[in-house]
Amino acid sequence: MIHFKSVSWKNFLSTGNDTIKVQLDKTASTLVVGSNGAGKSTMLDALSFGLFGKPHRDIKKDQLVNSINKKGTIVEVEFNVGNSEFRIHRTIKPGKFEIWQNGNQINQASNARDFQKYLEQNILKLNHKSFHQVVVLGSSSFIPFMQLQVGQRREVIEDLLDINIFSKMNSLLKERNSKIKEELSEINHSLDLYKTKIDTQNKYIRDLQSINKDMIKSKEDSISAYEVEVKGLVSQSGELGKNLDALTEIENSKHEDLSRKISDIKSEDRVYKSKIKDLVSDAKFFEEHEHCPTCDQDIDVSIKESKLSKIKQSAADIQKGMQELEADNTATSAHLVTCQNNMKELLAKQRHINSNNDKINLIQREVEKIQKEISTLLQSSGDIKTAKNELDDLRDSKDTITEKKLAYVEERTYNEVIGEMLKDTGIKTKVIKQYLPVMNRLINQYLQVLDFFVAFHLDESFTETIRSRHRDAFNYTSFSEGEKQRIDLALLFTWRQIAKMKNSAATNLLVLDETFDSSLDHDGIDNLTKILNTLEDGTNVFIISHKGDILENKFRSKIEFIKDRNFSKIK
Secondary structure, three states, X not given: OEEEEEEXXXXXXXXXXXXXXXXXXXXXXXXXXXXXXXXXXXXXXXXHHHHHOOOOOOOOHHHHEOOOOOOOEEEEEEEEEOOEEEEEEEEEOOOEEEEEEOOEEXXXXXXXXXXXXXXXXXXXXXXXXXXXXXXXXXXXXXXXXXXXXXXXXXXXXXXXXXXXXXXXXXXXXXXXXXXXXXXXXXXXHHHHHHXXXXXXXXXXHHHHHXXXXXXXXXXXXXXXXXXXXXHHHHHHHHHHHOOHHHHHHHHHHHHHHXXXXXXXXXXXXXXXXXXXXXXXXXHHHHHHOOEOOOOOXXXXXXXXXXXXXXXXXHXXXXXXXXHHHHHHHHHHHHHHHHHHHHHHHHHHHHHHHHHHHHHXXXXXXXXXXXXHHHHHHHHOXXXXXXXXXXXXXXXXXXXXXXXXXXXXXXXXXXXXXXXXXXXXXXXXXXXXXXXXXXXXXHHHHHHXXXXXXXXXXXXXXXXXXXXXXXXXXXOHHHOOHHHHHHHHHHHHHHHHHHHHHHXXXXXXXXXXXXXXXXXXXXXXXXXXXXXXXXXXXXXXXXXXXXXXXXXXXXXXXXXXXXXXXXXXXXX
């Protein structure tokens, strides 16, 4: 329950720099009077502005600042909720909004709008609309319950029955479901990404394994081919190298012998030619000379013939020797050519063997290179292992997200069930159905006290049916202003009773703004006074009226507002 203690204001509307303070819980009933413009309804505007940041009447915020002083507007409202004392402090120019609890200022961690929401939902548990249905009944800027739209009527009833918590819960549930929807959208996107990553990683591993396997097989095949080639070269070199050294040595020896023999033959040939030369010279001598040039004696013909015969014989022997030498030279030269050819063949074999050895060396180096490459490929199995570990991590992450998705889906399903219960057609309607008979009974009781004998009925959609004595069906708009006001009063007191039952919007304060000045006749005023006098203890009623002369004796205290030098004040 909210127990209002006081409201104070200065530089607010027609009030100047002198603070006006009204104790709201001083007496059970207070008559507030004053001439037009004296500031009677300012109290209600100040109270509404202090609590909700907007006045009771349709006045813009800038217009609330006193038009003469034009600054320093302050409104304060003091009240208790349970064991806690609260003070609301609002100012205009500069603008301030403070909430004090038990002498300590509540930290305003968010913006003013959120802070106001905190005040209404967590402290007052009353909004501006419900305030004017439970606390205030007035003729200025007031929309009676029956003139509200069906949705607005429902809001008021939900506040009274303290079931708007279900609407808040439903709103929070919708926000949560909206977040879940966003989360699920992100999760599904993440799952798609992980699926793509896992597929890509699997393909990478397969490709890596396939590439390594194929490359190793190809390189091993190359080594095998090289080994076959080396084997062939070794075999070939082996064949070529059989007795090669011995044969080479033999042929070298033969070549030396033959070369030496040819040299000897050439020497002998030179000797034979020298001898032939000498014989030709001797023969020429005997043929050309008849006597000796040395001793000048005649050469005997027989001697000459004998000498010539011997020369010829010698020449014939030499000629024969030279022929034999020539034949020997020819044979030896042929042997030498054969030997040289044999040596060339042996040398070719050796070069072939050397070439094979060079090839073998090259192949061996290539095999070593390939073996290193195979070793590297075999070592790259570690990369495959790493890739598989990464794949496992991806799968674990996907499983985690999948579990999270399942949790969100489960929560969403649960929230959908709860949401159905929190809809207007759910728990709230059930509670409203329970209280509607009580509401209708109280409304009709108050209508009877106000001498208005009709059968008033609100249905579940808060649409009214009103029947006269003759059972004719009417609605609210069918009645006169005085009859409408009786209905409004009956609803006001009913709502207060319901609020007291539910301890929701229950409060000690009731303000009737010019209610007695409008459409109530003398009997209506008396009947309303009766109702006010029967209100429970602790209720503080303020009646703002122009009929001070008529009502003065009906209430326990009076506050009179006057104008002094264009400023409102309490007399």
